[in-house]
Amino acid sequence: MTRRTNPCPLRPFPDPRKLTEMHLYRSHHCDALRLENADETVRLSGWVHRMRDHGNLLFVDLRDHYGITQCVVDSSSPHFARVEGLSNESVITVTGPVKKRSNETINNNIPTGEVEVWVEEFTLQAAASTLPMPVNQDAGYPEDIRLQYRFLDLRRETLHKNIILRSSVISSIRRRMIESGFTEFQTPILTSSSPEGARDFLVPSRLHPGEFYALPQAPQQFKQLLMVAGFDRYFQIAPCFRDEDARADRSPGEFYQLDLEMSFVSQEDVFNAIEPVIAGVFNEFAEGRSVTEPPFQRIPYDESMLKYGSDKPDLRNPLIISDVTDVFRGSSFGIFAKAIDKGAVVRAIPAPKAGAQPRSYFDKLNDWSREQGAAGLGYIIFEEEGGKGPIARNLEEENLAAIREATGLTSGDAVFFACDKLNAAAQFAGAVRDRVGADLKLIKSGSFDFCWVVDYPMFEMDEVTGEIEFSHNPFSMPQGGIEALETMDPLDIKAFQYDIVCNGIELSSGAIRNHLPEIMYKAFEIAGYGPEVVEERFGGMLNALKFGAPPHGGSAPGIDRMVMLLADEPNIREVVAFPMNQQAQDLMMGAPNTVDVEHLRELNIRLSLPPENKD
Numbered sequence: 065m066t067r068r069t070n071p072c073p074l075r076p077f078p079d080p081r082k083l084t085e086m087h088l089y090r091s092h093h094c095d096a097l098r099l100e101n102a103d104e105t106v107r108l109s110g111w112v113h114r115m116r117d118h119g120n121l122l123f124v125d126l127r128d129h130y131g132i133t134q135c136v137v138d139s140s141s142p143h144f145a146r147v148e149g150l151s152n153e154s155v156i157t158v159t160g161p162v163k164k165r166s167n168e169t170i171n172n173n174i175p176t177g178e179v180e181v182w183v184e185e186f187t188l189q190a191a192a193s194t195l196p197m198p199v200n201q202d203a204g205y206p207e208d209i210r211l212q213y214r215f216l217d218l219r220r221e222t223l224h225k226n227i228i229l230r231s232s233v234i235s236s237i238r239r240r241m242i243e244s245g246f247t248e249f250q251t252p253i254l255t256s257s258s259p260e261g262a263r264d265f266l267v268p269s270r271l272h273p274g275e276f277y278a279l280p281q282a283p284q285q286f287k288q289l290l291m292v293a294g295f296d297r298y299f300q301i302a303p304c305f306r307d308e309d310a311r312a313d314r315s316p317g318e319f320y321q322l323d324l325e326m327s328f329v330s331q332e333d334v335f336n337a338i339e340p341v342i343a344g345v346f347n348e349f350a351e352g353r354s355v356t357e358p359p360f361q362r363i364p365y366d367e368s369m370l371k372y373g374s375d376k377p378d379l380r381n382p383l384i385i386s387d388v389t390d391v392f393r394g395s396s397f398g399i400f401a402k403a404i405d406k407g408a409v410v411r412a413i414p415a416p417k418a419g420a421q422p423r424s425y426f427d428k429l430n431d432w433s434r435e436q437g438a439a440g441l442g443y444i445i446f447e448e449e450g451g452k453g454p455i456a457r458n459l460e461e462e463n464l465a466a467i468r469e470a471t472g473l474t475s476g477d478a479v480f481f482a483c484d485k486l487n488a489a490a491q492f493a494g495a496v497r498d499r500v501g502a503d504l505k506l507i508k509s510g511s512f513d514f515c516w517v518v519d520y521p522m523f524e525m526d527e528v529t530g531e532i533e534f535s536h537n538p539f540s541m542p543q544g545g546i547e548a549l550e551t552m553d554p555l556d557i558k559a560f561q562y563d564i565v566c567n568g569i570e571l572s573s574g575a576i577r578n579h580l581p582e583i584m585y586k587a588f589e590i591a592g593y594g595p596e597v598v599e600e601r602f603g604g605m606l607n608a609l610k611f612g613a614p615p616h617g618g619s620a621p622g623i624d625r626m627v628m629l630l631a632d633e634p635n636i637r638e639v640v641a642f643p644m645n646q647q648a649q650d651l652m653m654g655a656p657n658t659v660d661v662e663h664l665r666e667l668n669i670r671l672s673l674p675p676e677n678k679d
Contacts, residue, residue, distance in 0.1 A: 089157055095131025097176050101162045106181060108133055109157040109189065111219070112150050114200050122148055124183075125200075126158065129224075134171070134180040135160075143186040153192035153199055153219070159185035207637075212651040214642055226639045229349065230627045234301055236348055237322055237623075240341045246299040246324060251286035253279060253303070263307035265317075273668035279305035282620060284539065285605050287325040288577055291616040292608045297337075299324040301623065309646075312635050313569055313625055316648035321572065325618035331560050331576055334617050335359065335516060342564070342571075342621060346512050349630045356514040360564070364519040373411070373482075373494020375520075378568030379513040381501035385493045386412045386470040388481075397458040400483050411482045411493035414471045415500050418478035419445045425503075429480070432499065438492055442481045446473055455481065487527075498568075512566055512629065519543070520561040523554040523590060534591050536561045539605070540575035541617075542587065549586045564621060566629060574619025581609045 089109040097106065110128035117123075122137040122144060135158050137147045150156070160182045171177030196212075197205050199219045210217045217223055238248070257264045257278040264278040280286075282304050290298045302323040310316040322341075326334060339358035346355045361379070368375050371384050389409045392400040400410055418425075426443055433441035444451040444459075444467065451464050459467075471479050480500065482493040501507050522542045524535035532554050540559040542548050548557050560576035578584050584606060588598045599606060627639040637643040644650050664671065 086159070090128075093130040094126055094128040094133045095175050097133055097162055097179050097181070099164060099178050102164050102179060104162050105160065105184075106162055107157065107159040107185075108135070108181060110155070111199075112152050112154045112156060112192075114152065115147075115150065117148065123180075124150075124156075124158075126156070126181075127219075131176060132174050133176045134165075135183050136163075136180050137183045137186075141183065143183060146188065147183070147186060150188070151192045151194070153195060153216070155189040155192075157185075157187040157189055158183045207645065208651060211637075211643070211645055214652050218641065223638065226627070226631045226633065227641050229631055230623070230639055230641075233345060233349060233627050233630065234623060236345050237341065238301065240344055241299045241322070241324070244297075244337060244341065246297040247295065249287075249290060249295070249298050249300055251280070251283040251290075251300065251302065255280050255286075265305045265307050268667040268669055270667055281306050282321070283323050284537075285602070287323060287618060288539065288605065288613075288616065289608055291325055291327045291577075292579075292611070292613045296327050297324075298326075298618075302620070307648075310644070310648065313628065315624060315636050315640060316644050316646070320623040321620040322623060323618070323620045325616060327614040327616045329576070329615070329617050331518070331562065331617065334574060334576070334619060335362075335562075338564070338619055338621070342514070342626075345626065346566075346630065350512065352510070354511040356512065361515040362518050363515050365517055365521065365558075366519070368517050369490045370411075373413075373490045373492070373497055374568070375517050375563065376565050376568055376570045377515065377517070378498070378501075378507070379515055380508040380511060380567060381497060382506055382508075383414055383497045383501050385497060386414075388412045388467055388470050391463050391466045391470070392483075395459060395463055397455055400481070403483050407485060408483050409486055409489050411489050412467060412471050413480045413482065413493055413496045413500060414473050415443075415478040415480060415504065416473070416506070417476055418500070418504060419447070419476040421478075426478075429496075429499070429503075433492075433496070436492065436495055438482070438484075441496065442483075443478055444481075445478045446475055448475045514564065514566050517563045517565055518561075519558045520563075521555065522557040522559040522561075522587070525555060531592060532590055534587075535559075537573065537575050538588065538591070539577050539584075541578045542583070546580070546583050546586060549583065549590065554590050560617070562619070564619065569625055569629065570622075571625055572619045572621035574617065576615070576617035579609060579613040579615055581606060584609065 086107050089107070091107045094108055094110050108126055108128075110126045113125040113127035113132060115122065115124050120139045122139075124135045124137065124147060125132050126135050137144050158181060161184070162179050163182055165178055165180055195216065197209050197216060199216055202220055202222045218227065242248070254267060254277040257266070257276075262281055264281065267277040267279065269275045269277060283300065283302050287298055300323045302321055303318055304321055305318050308314070308316065324338065326337060339360055343355055343358050363377065365375055368377050370387060371377070373385055387409065388411070389404055392410050393404050395401050404410065430441050442455045444453045444456045444464070446468060450456065450461060451459075456464060467479060468474070473479055480496050482489045482496060484492060521535045522540065523532050525531070526533055536559060540561045543558045543560060544552065561573070562575065563573050564571045578587065585595055585598060589595070624636050624639060628636050631639050633639055642650070642652065649655070
């Protein structure tokens with residue numbers, strides 16, 4: 065069994081042979097003993113990981129934070145009966161000589177596998193009750209049990225290793241940031257509400273009845289204020305709080321990010337500062353996997369949405385989406401042609417060699433597409449003589465040739481189509497690209513492929529209300545400055561906003577900030593906020609900008625997501641020590657919970673609960 069590696073290169077214990085009295089609990093960690101320790105008398109403490117009764121001999125795998133050592137109790141020992149009656153996960157201390165294992169019993173799967181400790185002294189430190197879940201295996205177990213008994217779950221090898229990895233990654237990040245000239249600051253946890261794009265967690269004020277603090281969704285305004293205050297390079301391993309639903313790559317409630325900000329910088333300066341840190345951390349913990357070397361590819365937002373159907377492109381997938389709207393415009397394939405006349409676009413998703421797939425494969429994809437909310441998934445299979453399929457039968461040869469040229473496909477390949485309004489077509493085409501890439505086993509393994517997505521729209525239109533709103537970060541600098549805000553269509557304005565993406569997962573958002581009050585007023589005016597609202601909600605920031613703010617920008621890569629990628633875990637809860645469940649509940653501590661009436665009275669709060677659902 066492969067066990068966790070001691071992260072400490074030096075033993076914290078003195079050589080027991082030089083001591084007049086051995087330490088009360090241990091002379092070595094459970095991963096420390098080797099052949100050179102043979103015949104030494106040692107003391108170990110830890111948890112009973114597993115026991116094997118061979119009649120005259122009882123073998124105990126003793127585990128601590130660092131590893132496992134096999135301990136042996138002879139049936140003639142006065143301790144045999146007591147050890148035999150132990151339950152797994154009981155905490156014990158044993159003392160005895162180290163002996164070399166016979167050749168046939170050597171365990172090459174653990175560092176201590178050539179030796180064992182013969183128990184001469186034994187102390188039971190704490191007996192374990194019947195376990196609600198196994199610890200000595202990493203087999204799947206119901207999530208509610210794992211979260212309720214998280215302290216047991218954390219003893220398991222994989223999860224324990226993930227949490228150590230998390231600590232090591234944070235230490236590496238902190239070291240690299242300091243070496244790059246950044247200074248670590250702490251920003252407030254109790255602050256005011258601000259529109260960061262998610263719901264705030266609110267904290268009632270006892271001293272100010274009817275008023276509330278908000279937990280920060282991010283230290284956005286504070287880190288900008290630090291730049292205004294004259295500090296040059298700030299960073300923080302920052303806790304952030306957002307009342308949003310859980311996803312596989314997003315924890316409900318709280319998460320941590322590498323928050324950073326820099327003064328007197330352009331967008332490229334920010335990239336050049338953060339890329340060596342991110343690439344360095346990933347290279348440090350890649351364990352043989354390849355990592356994109358700086359500079360990372362820069363992909364404009366519009367290009368990313370067209371080619372990959374997402375602003376979080378997974379570059380391990382080689383499939384490139386093409387725009388074939390003009391091919392179908394006025395064509396004899398009436399479904400697409402009529403939709404185009406009403407403002408739709410058509411995206412083509414290539415499927416190399418998919419022509420060899422059975423008809424059932426295309427039928428299953430069609431059923432899957434309906435589950436995604438689409439009307440279906442049209443396709444063409446290319447042959448030497450043209451193409452086959454319902455769409456091909458309704459197209460002229462020149463149309464088929466144009467699609468081949470746009471997608472780079474040849475005989476034996478297939479192509480799928482997404483037809484809808486611009487954003488919906490892009491989103492669906494991206495989902496098809498992901499599905500086809502996985503189905504055809506085209507996605508590269510063993511690599512971390514990074515890119516920047518840049519040139520985000522400053523504004524977007526709410527499809528329901530038709531109102532203009534910020535698309536990314538309201539404190540970003542528009543490209544073109546005040547002139548762009550005053551003369552351009554808001555939906556055409558780009559911002560100095562950027563995301564760093566790895567393997568289809570967004571690690572961070574960032575921007576060059578707006579540091580000029582007049583631009584802030586105008587940008588918020590376009591988004592529907594009058595000057596009085598800006599002054600009320602962002603008075604601290606606005607006031608600071610009026611006293612001379614430097615051009616500045618930053619980013620905030622997510623710690624949890626970085627560790628998730630490095631640990632090769634599909635769910636973020638596997639890299640967080642004490643996560644909530646998908647309903648934002650802490651099953652171990654029983655949060656959230658009710659509070660007594662007296663506490664509510666101190667806070668001047670009266671509950672108005674929704675009616676119970678009796679269905």
